Amino acid sequence: MVHAPVLLAEVLNLMNIEPGGHYVDATFGRGGHSKAILKNLDSNGRVTVFDRDPEAIAVAHSLSKDDCRVRVRHSQFSMMGQYADLAAGEIDGILFDLGLSSPQIDDRNRGFSFKVDGPLDMRMDPANDMSAREWINSAPEREISDVLWKYGEERASRKIAKVITEQRKVAPITSTSSLAKLIRGCTRFNRSKIDPATKSFQAIRIHINNELVEIENGLESAIKLLKLGGRLLVISFHSLEDRIVKHRFRDLDYIARESAKDNSQQIPSFRLVKPRLIRASMDEKKINPRSRSARLRSIERCL
Numbered sequence: 001m002v003h004a005p006v007l008l009a010e011v012l013n014l015m016n017i018e019p020g021g022h023y024v025d026a027t028f029g030r031g032g033h034s035k036a037i038l039k040n041l042d043s044n045g046r047v048t049v050f051d052r053d054p055e056a057i058a059v060a061h062s063l064s065k066d067d068c069r070v071r072v073r074h075s076q077f078s079m080m081g082q083y084a085d086l087a088a089g090e091i092d093g094i095l096f097d098l099g100l101s102s103p104q105i106d107d108r109n110r111g112f113s114f115k116v117d118g119p120l121d122m123r124m125d126p127a128n129d130m131s132a133r134e135w136i137n138s139a140p141e142r143e144i145s146d147v148l149w150k151y152g153e154e155r156a157s158r159k160i161a162k163v164i165t166e167q168r169k170v171a172p173i174t175s176t177s178s179l180a181k182l183i184r185g186c187t188r189f190n191r192s193k194i195d196p197a198t199k200s201f202q203a204i205r206i207h208i209n210n211e212l213v214e215i216e217n218g219l220e221s222a223i224k225l226l227k228l229g230g231r232l233l234v235i236s237f238h239s240l241e242d243r244i245v246k247h248r249f250r251d252l253d254y255i256a257r258e259s260a261k262d263n264s265q266q267i268p269s270f271r272l273v274k275p276r277l278i279r280a281s282m283d284e285k286k287i288n289p290r291s292r293s294a295r296l297r298s299i300e301r302c303l
């Protein structure tokens with residue numbers, strides 16, 4: 001199970017890599033971006049990598065065994081500010097490549113995909129308390145419909161939540177295929193269009209992994225770590241993620257321009273590296289379908 005890193009050339013270009021610098025890969029996955037950054041570093045350079053998934057962390061450990069420039073942290077990226085070797089104002093560049101890796105989606109046992117049958121799980125870190133199975137079989141109907149609406153923008157959220165709560169009185173919903181079947185039964189399934197289970201599966205995954213709060217907190221931690229000239233790059237895959245990144249980056253850029261008018265204010269300031277988001281080229285989209293929805297945004301600390 002492989003994972004092709006998206007927007008790799010664009011990330012390397014925007015990161016403006018210093019050979020002896022210290023970089024953070026907040027979402028190691030299978031290390032495609034980390035390995036490319038390492039190739040641009042000399043022996044003084046360092047890459048600290050985070051992932052909450054133990055399978056990704058096992059791959060990271062095998063990389064760090066052969067390369068002493070790599071440090072591995074099995075942790076949520078929102079916790080990056082808690083590590084003593086990641087001091088505020090000392091990091092040259094940080095990358096977030098959000099969402100799931102291909103191995104997570106492709107492994108039916110992780111329960112992320114509605115395309116194959118597997119246990120209903122969806123935890124990025126299987127040590128976390130609540131699996132999708134536990135949640136679907138215990139949450140109040142109203143909570144389920146709110147999650148499907150809020151994180152999936154699913155118009156049939158109420159109907160789907162009702163069907164789920166009725167079905168689980170008969171027997172618990174334990175597999176991805178049984179949940180997908182219930183959802184498909186609530187909406188009109190047109191084979192030429194997107195599978196009706198897509199939005200609900202996205203919503204449940206976001207809820208189970210608390211993904212949007214993680215992004216908000218992860219960005220705040222990362223911003224504090226950047227040194228002068230350091231850059232923060234974020235690749236997102238859907239509008240809910242991208243909205244958080246876009247608004248926070250624009251706010252920071254605005255605050256910097258406002259405080260520049262008042263010379264007495266010497267607070268850390270940030271500017272947008274590119275005013276617009278960057279998307280994958282046609283060539284990359286052809287080779288790697290995951291890149292079709294990828295959006296890259298970046299800021300630089302400039303004071």
Ligand SMILES: C[S@@+](CC[C@H](N)C(=O)[O-])C[C@H]1O[C@@H](n2cnc3c(N)ncnc32)[C@H](O)[C@@H]1O
Pocket residue numbers: 003004005006026027028029030031032033034050051052053056075076077078097098099100101102124214215
């Ligand atoms: C799209 S993949 C990254 C792929 C990677 N850039 C590569 O080239 O192989 C996203 C990874 O981020 C991890 N992840 C997602 N949210 C996280 C969080 N809040 N904290 C730590 N890791 C997270 C996932 O477990 C997954 O392995």
